Amino acid sequence: MTLITNNLPEALMILGVLALIIEVAVLGISTFILLFLGMSLFTSGLMMNFNLLDDSLTTALWSNTLITAGFALFLWKPLKRMQNNVDKKGVQSDFAELDFVLADDVDENGLTMHLYSGISWKLKSKQPLSAGTHVKVVKKEVGTMWVEAI
Template identity: 30%
Template sequence: MDLTSSLLVLGLVCLALLPFAVPGLLEVLLSLAVSSLLVSGALYLGWLPDELWVSLLALAVLAVITALVLWKPLRRLQHSDERLQEDKGISDFVGTPLVLAAHTSKTQASELLFSGVHWQVKLDPECSDSELEAGDSVVISSAQVGLLLVKKA
């Protein structure tokens, strides 16, 4: 395998590993992937001589530059304060009608099997009712990890 193909494979492998990378390794893999693909392209187009030391030097320099350029935007994305799983607007369950299996109130949670998972169910604090009985029809108003907030349908 020649140098161009090897760098191309390195870049593709690094891209394939990105979804499995932990935050500290993510920047390294991404910068290595981008720089190896760029050096591979430069070798293929003849912009760089087909010599190992030149390719490795170009790879190292581009990896450092890419890491410096991508560092802040990636840090900002990873440390975002937005917690998507608790956002009422993006949950697929919001608006889904259910029938309560047990007595539920704003302070006392009940349990419900929904979508193959045992969820804790509480009344939404904005609901006008203070408690509902088993068999009452409700609608999911918010879905958080392990907890469904519901209101009377």
């Protein structure tokens, strides 16, 4: 315990960095609590290191309480807005450029199967396609390929 109290600013900065690493690397910024706490611990340790704050446990407790509350107050809404901003565009890959000739008729019901890469995929199409039509994959979902005629 004396090691921590004798080196309180450094200990606070190390704890802050560890909290930030856990929040970002392990939790993926899903909870903001460790983010605010880590920033607060690092900030108060830095302020103690430059003698802007007294390096005592009482000062560390109160400064971290106030700084954490301040970070939470000012950063909660912007971070929540950033977290809710989800990109909804489809992923493009070489898989989407696959083309082949239909062995059976295809429609929107997805009753036709196509074997590709060892997996049986349901085939669906917005317009009915007959067997023997040359098609390409235009969209993919879990277990389903959407195709259209070339």
